[in-house]
Amino acid sequence: MSAEAGRSSLLTGQPLLEVSGLCVDYGVGPGTVHAVVGADLVLHHGEVLGLAGESGSGKSTLAYAITRLLRAPGMIIGGSVAYRPRPGSTVDLLAADEGALRVLRWSQISVVLQSAMNALNPVMSIGTQLTDVLHAHNPSMSKAERRARAASLLDMVGISDDRLGSHPHELSGGMRQRVMIAMALALEPQVVIMDEPTTALDVVTQREILEELMDLRERLGFAVLFITHDLSLLLEIADSIAVMYAGRLVERAAAAALFRAPRHPYTLGLLSSFPALHGPRQRLTGIPGSPPDLRQLPGGCVFHPRCPYVMARCRTDAPPLLLPAGAGDRELTGGRLAACWLQDGSSAVPPELAKPAPGGVSPAATSAVATPVARSQS
Amino acid sequence: MTQLTGTAQPPATGTPLLEARALTKHFPVHGAGHGAAGTGRRGLRGARRRLSRGGPDGGAVVHAVESVSLTLAEAQITAVVGESGSGKSTLARLLARLIRPTSGELLVNGSPVRATRRGGQSYARLVQLVLQDPFSSLNPVHDVRYHLARPLQVHGLREAGTSMDDAINALLERVALTPASQFLHKYPHELSGGQRQRVAIARALAVQPRVLLADEPVSMLDVSIRLGVLNLLGDLRERERLAILYITHDIASARYLADTIMVMYAGQVVESGPAEVVTDRPEHPYTQLLLSAAPDPGHAGPSGRPALGGRGSPPSLVTPPTGCRFHPRCPHAMAICADAAPPGFGVADDHQSACWLHASDLDAVQAAPIAGQQTSQAIDQAPRMGEETR
Numbered sequence: 001m002s003a004e005a006g007r008s009s010l011l012t013g014q015p016l017l018e019v020s021g022l023c024v025d026y027g028v029g030p031g032t033v034h035a036v037v038g039a040d041l042v043l044h045h046g047e048v049l050g051l052a053g054e055s056g057s058g059k060s061t062l063a064y065a066i067t068r069l070l071r072a073p074g075m076i077i078g079g080s081v082a083y084r085p086r087p088g089s090t091v092d093l094l095a096a097d098e099g100a101l102r103v104l105r106w107s108q109i110s111v112v113l114q115s116a117m118n119a120l121n122p123v124m125s126i127g128t129q130l131t132d133v134l135h136a137h138n139p140s141m142s143k144a145e146r147r148a149r150a151a152s153l154l155d156m157v158g159i160s161d162d163r164l165g166s167h168p169h170e171l172s173g174g175m176r177q178r179v180m181i182a183m184a185l186a187l188e189p190q191v192v193i194m195d196e197p198t199t200a201l202d203v204v205t206q207r208e209i210l211e212e213l214m215d216l217r218e219r220l221g222f223a224v225l226f227i228t229h230d231l232s233l234l235l236e237i238a239d240s241i242a243v244m245y246a247g248r249l250v251e252r253a254a255a256a257a258l259f260r261a262p263r264h265p266y267t268l269g270l271l272s273s274f275p276a277l278h279g280p281r282q283r284l285t286g287i288p289g290s291p292p293d294l295r296q297l298p299g300g301c302v303f304h305p306r307c308p309y310v311m312a313r314c315r316t317d318a319p320p321l322l323l324p325a326g327a328g329d330r331e332l333t334g335g336r337l338a339a340c341w342l343q344d345g346s347s348a349v350p351p352e353l354a355k356p357a358p359g360g361v362s363p364a365a366t367s368a369v370a371t372p373v374a375r376s377q378s
Numbered sequence: 379m380t381q382l383t384g385t386a387q388p389p390a391t392g393t394p395l396l397e398a399r400a401l402t403k404h405f406p407v408h409g410a411g412h413g414a415a416g417t418g419r420r421g422l423r424g425a426r427r428r429l430s431r432g433g434p435d436g437g438a439v440v441h442a443v444e445s446v447s448l449t450l451a452e453a454q455i456t457a458v459v460g461e462s463g464s465g466k467s468t469l470a471r472l473l474a475r476l477i478r479p480t481s482g483e484l485l486v487n488g489s490p491v492r493a494t495r496r497g498g499q500s501y502a503r504l505v506q507l508v509l510q511d512p513f514s515s516l517n518p519v520h521d522v523r524y525h526l527a528r529p530l531q532v533h534g535l536r537e538a539g540t541s542m543d544d545a546i547n548a549l550l551e552r553v554a555l556t557p558a559s560q561f562l563h564k565y566p567h568e569l570s571g572g573q574r575q576r577v578a579i580a581r582a583l584a585v586q587p588r589v590l591l592a593d594e595p596v597s598m599l600d601v602s603i604r605l606g607v608l609n610l611l612g613d614l615r616e617r618e619r620l621a622i623l624y625i626t627h628d629i630a631s632a633r634y635l636a637d638t639i640m641v642m643y644a645g646q647v648v649e650s651g652p653a654e655v656v657t658d659r660p661e662h663p664y665t666q667l668l669l670s671a672a673p674d675p676g677h678a679g680p681s682g683r684p685a686l687g688g689r690g691s692p693p694s695l696v697t698p699p700t701g702c703r704f705h706p707r708c709p710h711a712m713a714i715c716a717d718a719a720p721p722g723f724g725v726a727d728d729h730q731s732a733c734w735l736h737a738s739d740l741d742a743v744q745a746a747p748i749a750g751q752q753t754s755q756a757i758d759q760a761p762r763m764g765e766e767t768r
Contacts, residue, residue: 275634
């Protein structure tokens with residue numbers, strides 16, 4: 001779902017948030033957990049960047065580090081995060097002091113937290129919570145203006161303004177999530193970071209909220225960093241996707257390219273973990289084993305104990321995140337990167353990891369991703 | 379009230395092991411503002427009186443499950459699909475006899491289940507429940523061996539001549555936790571989510587049940603290990619010929635695993651049939667809505683995805699809508715939908731849909747679209763999700 005039409009900003013396609021070499025540890029000393037290791041990400045103006053990963057893959061930690069919301073024992077130990085709201089203007093988010101962050105947060109970069117159910121204050125009406133943020137960032141606004149703005153924000157996410165006096169427990173889960181989104185958009189930020197915003201919701205509500213979110217994105221032109229474990233969801237809403245595993249980014253690509261032509265065995269495994277809604281039923285294999293303990297990571301490539309393509313080199317050397325060998329121009333522009341020794345050009349790549357990216361030969365749909373093993377009938 | 383009766387139920391190729399007939403569960407509602415029961419009475423006595431009064435004689439009730447019939451047959455997987463609040467977990471609890479039905483009956487091998495204590499134990503040997511959250515369904519202070527030894531001891535099931543350890547090792551092997559010795563003395567916190575759920579399944583298998591009720595067994599697990607547990611359930615069906623009830627909100631996984639899908643909405647079964655038929659050619663507007671909302675990356679091309687077939691959220695079950703409970707959200711709602719609950723119409727072999735759109739003999743008044751909702755369409759013009767694939 002590209003959205004060129006709505007993004008009238010001249011800045012579209014320009015980097016807005018650049019993360020490079022970001023490392024986050026929990027704790028110090030021998031028990032240190034390296035939660036994020038050398039993360040490189042670029043979020044462009046008006047883009048929806050999906051960050052996919054399982055629990056413990058470091059995706060939320062990465063988001064908290066970017067926004068400097070990380071709490072002890074979490075510590076940023078390296079890397080940089082550059083925020084470029086306008087050409088020629090760069091803010092180093094990791095170097096910014098609390099005062100500078102206070103100005104930036106919410107008005108420029110806002111966050112929709114994981115459990116909206118708990119992120120709202122249960123003893124304050126949602127109207128109060130909405131006007132509170134307006135009051136804090138725009139002290140010059142009058143009370144009536146704030147009230148009107150809060151009403152229009154609610155209206156924007158499809159809630160009637162007579163709900164301003166409601167308390168969170170009077171709203172359904174979907175409405176609470178909509179309120180959270182309205183609050184995040186209250187000051188018209190450039191970047192909205194969403195951490196599993198729809199995970200606890202029913203599938204119909206989830207779809208409604210995602211559609212609304214995409215509409216708002218078209219209208220207001222903000223960029224979204226969308227964090228979820230549900231890769232199938234990201235494939236529908238994101239422009240580009242980064243996949244994390246055990247604290248490392250293992251693959252990055254445009255959404256369609258990632259879906260049609262994955263380059264990393266973990267991505268391929270994730271894609272074949274979702275049963276399809278169409279086509280013949282076939283046995284899927286998923287990924288053997290389970291995600292590693294971050295305190296006892298395997299040597300070399302962190303995915304090698306679960307990888308069906310493991311080679312000798314994978315056990316000893318960690319692969320860097322590089323442009324896959326044989327990538328075309330299309331992939332160069334799409335920002336395609338993969339961290340896998342199979343893709344460094346020195347060995348033959350299995351055909352399922354070397355499919356042409358979209359635009360070339362049209363690959364088959366979901367079924368092509370799955371391992372075709374006939375489903376035995378009883 | 380839906381009339382999905384035994385005769386038109388899911389195809390039972392195997393022997394029917396467990397049968398539910400018109401199971402209904404109403405939970406009494408406590409607190410102010412609900413019905414007449416709460417008036418003026420405070421304290422325990424009042425609460426007790428209110429409890430005993432919950433039901434047809436006045437107090438407000440939550441209509442959690444309404445007249446659901448189903449058959450679980452040998453070596454068959456039946457999936458129950460629905461949103462939260464649709465009554466699917468209540469159904470699992472009814473089938474496990476953790477709660478008593480308000481009305482309706484359970485039949486095991488064709489004979490009604492009696493409510494004696496001994497009957498309870500022998501029922502538990504036949505029907506076992508696996509819960510959603512393996513993080514809370516295992517006792518954190520006991521190791522794996524204890525969890526698996528208890529059912530064997532309680533039911534006196536260890537065969538003569540075999541040691542307890544052998545029996546437990548065999549159980550762990552059945553759920554592919556090998557080598558068993560590596561897991562025997564682990565505590566729940568030392569296991570991953572997938573391993574924990576396998577232990578929970580092994581515990582259920584310990585009593586050699588014939589029916590396994592799995593209530594959202596994979597929804598708490600990481601994506602990459604869900605399939606392992608789903609495939610394990612599929613293998614148990616094939617290897618041990620278990621009858622499995624798979625409860626889920628994920629219709630794609632139901633299609634993957636199950637032979638039969640039952641779709642529940644607001645406590646009622648709205649559609650049931652062979653898994654692929656229900657997902658490829660959904661007949662009930664609610665099933666169509668569910669399918670239009672499910673993530674489906676293979677079909678979201680430049681042309682976009684199908685429009686969402688309806689809006690809103692499920693109704694209150696204390697005062698459910700009259701007639702068809704889906705009619706306030708239904709894009710095809712007609713006058714009759716608000717007046718009378720549709721019976722289950724057989725739309726194909728083993729495929730039933732409780733929707734008035736299938737009725738051929740409605741008059742013009744009955745078929746008039748409800749004001750404010752979209753014009754009704756005959757069911758054969760209604761959007762069918764599977765259509766674009768063929």
